[in-house]
Amino acid sequence: MHKHLTYFLFCLVVLSTTSSFSQSGKQKELEARRVELRNEIKKINTLLASNKSKQKSEVSLIEDLNHKLAVRENLIKVTNQQANLLTREINTNQKEITSNRDELTLLKVNYGKMLEKSYKNKNKQNRVMFLLSSSNFKQAYKRIQYLNQYADYQKQQGETIKEKTKELQEANLELLAQKEKKSKLIAENKVAQRTLERERKEHEEIMSSIRKNLNKYSAQVKAKEKEVSRIDNEIDKIIRDAIAKSNEAAPKTKRVSAKGFALTAEAKALANDFLGSKGKLPWPVEKGVVKLRYGKQPSPIDPSVTINSNGVRIATEKNAKIRAVFNGEVWRIIQPKRSNPIVLIKHGNYITAYRNVGKLYVKAGDKVTTKQDIGEVFTNPSTGETVLNFSIYKDSHTQNPTSWIYKM
Template identity: 75%
Template sequence: MTKFQNKVLVFSLLFFSSAFVFAQSGKQEELEARRKELSREIQQINKLLSSNQSKKKSEVSQIEDLNHKVSVRENLIKVTNQQANLLTREINTNQKQITTNRDELTLLKEGYAKMLQKAYKNKNKQSRVMFLLSATNFKQAYKRVQYLNQYADYQKEQADKIKIKTIALQEANTNLLVQKEAKSKLISENKKEQKTLEIERKQHETIMKSIKKDLNKYTAQIKSKQKEARRIDGQIDKLIRDAIAASNKKAGVKKSTKSKGFALTAEARALAADFLGNKGKLPWPVEKGVVKLRYGKQPSPVDRNLTINSNGVRISTEKGAKVRAVFNGEVMGILKPKRSNPIVMIKHGNYITTYQNLGKIFVKTGDKVKTKQEIGEVFTNPTTGETVLKFRIDKDNKTQNPSSWIFKM
């Protein structure tokens, strides 16, 4: 074996000893990042809920909170289980490789020992000289010199192999211990989460029993809230339609064309392209918050036969939370619906972001705003202590799922 081949072998052994341990580390890192996100979300939910403990929340609101907590915790347990299962597979693979390495090391050591014994018997200089002098010609003597040199190199190569294999085995054993400790920690954490989940489920069951005693009353309340939400959505939709019509009129588009989208200037088109280019990376409209209600159709947490249709998301946040524009744009309008709190709408080309349930407003119609600029403050219900922002995104006159646009929503 040449010196180059020896170096290649040494490199490959070192590489493999490190690489096989982390064969699935990318997936493990992805799961760990998700687990940390869910843990932070639970901490944030607990913080928000504890800050409102002195207030009298409705049973429906309590069910919504518990539903969200249970859902997030179930996801956390699921992800932690996936991590533990992945570690189990990695540990099994590594244990097999350690056994293989150990067997190979034993064979190398046995071969090396035999070679040393043979070398010891022929180690005196006189036997080497005689081996060279007994050659029948110069060419044979030269070949014998080469043989002795190659044999010495081979001895060194075998010693290097043993050294590298030993290091690889030690590293694999060390990493295996780390993996086993990590798995043990994950299992322990999961047991705690399971106990907490059972407590939350029992709380949910207790409240639901109380609600079911007068389910019609609560169903009527939900329907009333849905009706009010549709009324406000109708006002938002009308403002968007009027803005589209005004943009088309200004651009000279005939009414007979019946355009459903904004007639954009070059500047507005560029802004819309920037907004689209940041899909999935837009900042949250509040610095801290958790999504209590998702976008789209979903069953009511109180009456599963009742469907809730949400044109946006409801974000629970802390008292005094400032509302931030999620992107550069222009304040398209400010609505002040009856029996509801003010709404700010910002236009980003042909995209509109809407911020509902504000207690304070810091902007006016026509203002240019920048990304993360504070445009108001979320209203805090003095009775329940809840601070909830309703947020939606539209493209022209069609609603979008905010979770597809906002970073890690």
């Protein structure tokens, strides 16, 4: 019975400790995410302020606001999660404090009774008489052991009370800190909610203006996406033709038909290194926010128009340097009609594409290293916008850059 009780108490302690560690880990995770989102909003505001003097189109304004609204809504959600988790932690701590306080009270009562009994026994019969009244040496020895054990137990009880008192004081301090943190989070969320409402109102005012002439704006979006699609197709053709050519030139044993590039041992090693860096690649610009994400999505102007994004569009600052995200070779530099240059860098059978280049620092055939500057992003002189289109290909198939770039 005693063994079962001990095991049960041990399991209870382990579970409560595990739960405490789990909640603490979750709090750290949420706090890190909250910091990231706040920094993201700061970056957005900085970029918007940098070209505020320019007359931006309603389409660009809506894109900016859409992204900012999404990030702020996410920030409010994460902050709420933190506050709710703190509420659960506070409740758990309050129960633990109550339990510890009750246990401390009981310890003090029992300790007092033990001291009182010890004092009475001391008056009735001193230690010497207690020992001399023993019937034999063995009994006297056992009585000495008993007296020593009783003294040790008294001392242990006193130490336990001290320890429990200290634990209670520390728990109370932690509880006060948690309550203060929760109050700060709630206050911060109220400010964020007011800002969100103001931005939603601004968004609605612009959308109201757009709806009055929706056909005009939809035509602008369609024209822009048609141009993007034309360039996408041009890049696709270049890659497919190169794949076919690489397989024609390769020995039969190393051909992979139209599925992908026939690679040399060196190119294969580079591709493996690139794959091994998935999720850890640096951003192609030092500072930036993603305005448009990868994949099919409705236009923020007209939901009936579908945008098919083969990569991401990153808003950055004026004169921003474009960086190679990994070691490789400048494979092609494309100059599309009515558009700015595109740099394609090859990493084995992976290709990274950098569009809307204003100034070029490299040429085809150059070897580049991770984070090496390869050019500058073009800044639209009329709107002040500086946007880099960035894509990743594995052979002829596009990849989601969010899965490859660190914390995108």
